[in-house]
Amino acid sequence: MTAAPSRVVEIRGLTKSFRTGVTALQEIDLEIEAREFVSLIGPSGCGKSTLLRIIGDLIPATSGTVLVNGKAAHQARLDHDYGIVFQDSVLYDWRTVARNVSLPLEMLRWNRAKRQARVKEMLELVELTGFESNRPWQLSGGMQQRVSIARALSFDPALLLMDEPFGALDEMTRERLNMELLQIWAKAGSTVVFVTHSIPEAVFLSTRVVVMSARPGRIAEVIEVDLPQPRTATTREEPRFFELVTSVREALAAGRGDAARPAAAEDLY
Amino acid sequence: MSGAVVEPIPPGTAGEIGRRARDWIPAIVVFTLGIGLWQGLTTLFDVETFLLPKPSDIATSFWDDKAALWDAAVYTFKEAAGGFAIGSGLGILAALLLARFRVIGAGLLPIAIAANAVPIIAFAPITNNWFGLLNPVSKMAIAAVLCFFPTMINTMRGLTSVHPSSIELMRSYAGGEFAIFRRVRLPSALPFMFTGLKVAAVLSMIGAIVGEYFGGPTNALGVSILNDSQLFNFPRAWAGIGLASAFGIAFYGAVALVEHFTTGWAPSARSFRSE
Numbered sequence: 001m002t003a004a005p006s007r008v009v010e011i012r013g014l015t016k017s018f019r020t021g022v023t024a025l026q027e028i029d030l031e032i033e034a035r036e037f038v039s040l041i042g043p044s045g046c047g048k049s050t051l052l053r054i055i056g057d058l059i060p061a062t063s064g065t066v067l068v069n070g071k072a073a074h075q076a077r078l079d080h081d082y083g084i085v086f087q088d089s090v091l092y093d094w095r096t097v098a099r100n101v102s103l104p105l106e107m108l109r110w111n112r113a114k115r116q117a118r119v120k121e122m123l124e125l126v127e128l129t130g131f132e133s134n135r136p137w138q139l140s141g142g143m144q145q146r147v148s149i150a151r152a153l154s155f156d157p158a159l160l161l162m163d164e165p166f167g168a169l170d171e172m173t174r175e176r177l178n179m180e181l182l183q184i185w186a187k188a189g190s191t192v193v194f195v196t197h198s199i200p201e202a203v204f205l206s207t208r209v210v211v212m213s214a215r216p217g218r219i220a221e222v223i224e225v226d227l228p229q230p231r232t233a234t235t236r237e238e239p240r241f242f243e244l245v246t247s248v249r250e251a252l253a254a255g256r257g258d259a260a261r262p263a264a265a266e267d268l269y
Numbered sequence: 270m271s272g273a274v275v276e277p278i279p280p281g282t283a284g285e286i287g288r289r290a291r292d293w294i295p296a297i298v299v300f301t302l303g304i305g306l307w308q309g310l311t312t313l314f315d316v317e318t319f320l321l322p323k324p325s326d327i328a329t330s331f332w333d334d335k336a337a338l339w340d341a342a343v344y345t346f347k348e349a350a351g352g353f354a355i356g357s358g359l360g361i362l363a364a365l366l367l368a369r370f371r372v373i374g375a376g377l378l379p380i381a382i383a384a385n386a387v388p389i390i391a392f393a394p395i396t397n398n399w400f401g402l403l404n405p406v407s408k409m410a411i412a413a414v415l416c417f418f419p420t421m422i423n424t425m426r427g428l429t430s431v432h433p434s435s436i437e438l439m440r441s442y443a444g445g446e447f448a449i450f451r452r453v454r455l456p457s458a459l460p461f462m463f464t465g466l467k468v469a470a471v472l473s474m475i476g477a478i479v480g481e482y483f484g485g486p487t488n489a490l491g492v493s494i495l496n497d498s499q500l501f502n503f504p505r506a507w508a509g510i511g512l513a514s515a516f517g518i519a520f521y522g523a524v525a526l527v528e529h530f531t532t533g534w535a536p537s538a539r540s541f542r543s544e
Contacts (some may be wrong), residue, residue, distance in 0.1 A: 058437050077443055084441045086434045094534045103452070107442040109425055109513040 006034045007070070008159050008191040009055060013057045014064035016050055016217075024050045026216035028064070034158070037185060038194045039202035039209045040249065042198035043256065047217030048195045049163050054071055055193060056084055056161050068157055080108060082159035083190075085153030087167045089144035091151075098132035108155055126186060142173040149181070151176040153188050160185075164192045166201070181229055199252070200201070203244045204231060211248060213255030222253035223247055319359025321502040329509060330504035338493070338505075342512045343475050345490035347538040348405045349520070353473035359464055360411070360420030364462075367421075368428035368454070378425070393480045396461020402484045412476035416469035420462070428454050463528040470524045474517035 008030035016025040024047040032038050040048040053059045056067055057077040068076035076082065083104070092101045099121050105115045123129050126146040136144055152160055166174040178201060184193055196202050197221055202209045206225050213220040224245055227235055235241055304324050318326065318500025331338060363381075365479070367374035400407035407527045421488050431454055439449045490509055497506035 055443055058440055077441065080443060082441070084438065086438070088432070088434055090432070090434045090438050092435070092453070092456065094459075094532070104442050107439075107448065108442060120390075 008032050009193065012065045014054065014066060015053060015062050016047065017062045023216035026218050028219060030210065030219065032193065034191055035189060035204055036052065037194065037207045037223045039200065039206040040212060041196055041209060042212030042216045042252065046212040046214040048212055052161050052163050052193060052195050053161060056082055077256050080155055081157055082161050083155065083157040084161045085148050085152045085163065085165045087164040088246065089148040091144055091147055094137060095135060096133050097128065097147050100136060100147055104155045104198055117245050118154055122154050126150045141169055142177055145169065145177065147202040149184065153184070153190065158191060158192045160192045162192060162210060164195050164197065167197060167235045173200070181205065186230060188192050199248050200236065203241060203248060209248055211251040211255060214228060221251040224252065281369045290543050310372045319356065319501060322507050326504040331508035334368065334505065337510055338508060341488055341490040342516055344488055345481065347503030348408040349412050349473040349477040351405065352409040352476055353469055355409060357420040357469050360417045360465070361424050361462065364421045364424035364428060367425055376427050383419065389414050390479050393483045397483050403486050408477045408480035408485065411480040412473040415476040417473040418467040419472065420465040423465030424458055424462040427458030431457050459532045463524065463532060464508030466524050467521055470520040473519050474513060474520060478513055490535045
C-alpha cells in the first residue's frame with residue numbers, strides 16, 4: 001500500500017432517502033483516521049448498514065460527500081481501497097477455500113505465483129492452513145467467516161468494512177473471533193468500520209463507538225473507548241469496560257427517547 | 270453440517286464411489302422384485318399377451334430380433350440427441366439473453382411459460398409436413414421444442430436468483446456486469462441448468478418416439494413399436510418400449526454424469542458425502 005492519507009474516511013452532510021420517501025440517514029458527519037477501529041451501533045433501521053454500503057459505494061448517497069482515502073467513494077471502490085465482510089460469509093461454493101481467498105487477487109490480475117503465496121499467507125493469518133482445497137460448505141460458520149476475512153484482507157486494502165460479520169455465530173465463537181479479529185487488525189494495520197448489534201462487542205473491539213438513532217438515522221453520540229491496547233480476555237472483566245458498556249447503552253436509550261415516533265419493527269437495512 | 274470441522278476433509282475417494290453404489294442397492298432389489306412379480310402374476314393368472322406379455326416373452330422377442338431393434342433405437346436416439354442439442358442450446362441462449370436484457374425478459378417470460386402449457390406433441394403431424402415424414406429433422410424439431418422450455422426456464426432461474434451480497438462482493442472488487450456474469454451468475458446457474466437438461470434429456474426421447482408414431486422410416490423405433498402393436502406382435506412392441514426406456518434412462522444418466530463432473534461442488538452433490 002502506498003502511504004495512505006491519515007484520514008481514511010471523511011463523511012460530510014450525508015443524507016440518504018429511499019424512493020419510498022423514508023429518510024434512512026440524515027446529515028451524517030464522520031471522520032475516521034488511519035488505524036482506527038470504529039463500530040457503528042444502533043437499533044434496527046438506524047441505517048448503519050446503509051452507511052457502510054455508502055462508504056463502499058455499493059449504494060449511492062442522496063446528498064453530501066463521502067471520501068475514502070481522500071478520493072470520492074466511487075473512485076475508491078474502483079481502486080480497490082477497501083475489503084468488505086458481510087454477515088453471511090458470501091463464499092462461492094464452486095470455488096475451493098484457497099480460490100475464494102484469491103478471488104480479489106484474480107480481479108486485480110495478480111499472477112498465479114503471487115496469488116498462491118498471498119493465499120498461503122492469509123490462511124496462516126486466519127489459522128486455516130490445511131483447508132486450501134476444501135469447499136466452503138465443509139467448514140463451520142466461524143471458519144467460513146475467517147475465510148471471508150482473509151479474502152477481504154488479501155489485497156491489503158487500507159479500509160476494512162464489516163457488516164455484522166459475527167451476527168450469525170454463537171456467543172462463544174463470536175468472542176473467540178473478536179480476539180482473532182483484533183490480532184489480525186494489529187498485524188494487518190488496516191482501518192476498520194464495523195457494524196454490530198452487540199454493545200459488548202462494539203466496546204471490546206473499538207477505539208471509537210458511533211451510536212446511531214433511528215428514523216431518521218442520525219449519529220446520536222460518539223464514545224471514545226480508552227481501554228488499553230492490546231485487548232485481552234481480561235479486558236471484558238475490567239470496571240472501565242462495564243462503564244463504557246453502560247455509556248453506550250445509555251446513549252442508545254437516549255437516542256430512542258429522542259425519536260418522535262416509536263421505532264417500528266421493520267428493518268430498513 | 271452439525272459440528273465444527275477440525276481436520277481438513279480429504280477430497281473424494283474410492284470410499285465415496287462405494288457408498289454411491291450402495292445407494293443403488295434398494296432400487297435394484299425393487300426393480301428385480303417387480304420384474305419377478307410381473308412374471309409370476311402373468312404366469313399364474315395366464316394373462317393374455319395383448320394385455321400384458323410375460324417379461325420372459327419380451328426378453329425372448331428382443332433377443333430374436335436384437336440387431337433390428339437396436340438399430341431402430343440408435344436411429345431414434347440420434348433424432349432425440351439432435352433435438353436435445355438444438356432445443357437445449359437455444360434454451361440456454363434464450364435464457365442468457367433474457368437474463369441479460371431484463372426488459373425483454375419481463376415481456377417474453379410469461380409468453381414462454383404460457384407456450385410451455387401448449388401440448389407440443391400435437392404439433393408432430395405438422396412438423397412431419399414441414400420437414401418431410403422420412404426426414405429425421407421432423408422428429409428433431411419436436412424433440413427440440415420439448416427440450417427448449419425446461420432448459421430455458423431453469424437456466425433463467427439460476428441466472429437471476431443469485432444472492433444480492435454475492436453481487437455486492439463482486440462490485441466491491443470493481444467488477445462490472447461481465448465479471449459478475451462470468452464469475453457469479455454463470456457458475457451459480459449451472460446446477461439449475463442441469464436440472465433443466467436432465468428433464469430435457471428424457472423429453473427428447475419421448476418427442477422423437479411420439480413424432481415417429483405419426484409416420485417415419487420403418488427402421489425407426491417409434492414406427493417399429495406402432496407396427497408391432499398393429500400386427501399383434503405385442504412382446505416385440507414391449508421390447509421396443511423397454512429399449513426406448515433404456516435409452517431414455519441412459520441419456521439422463523449421461524447428462525447426470527456430466528453434471529457430477531462440472532458441478533460436483535453444488536448442494537445436490539453434498540448429500541452423498543455428508544456423514
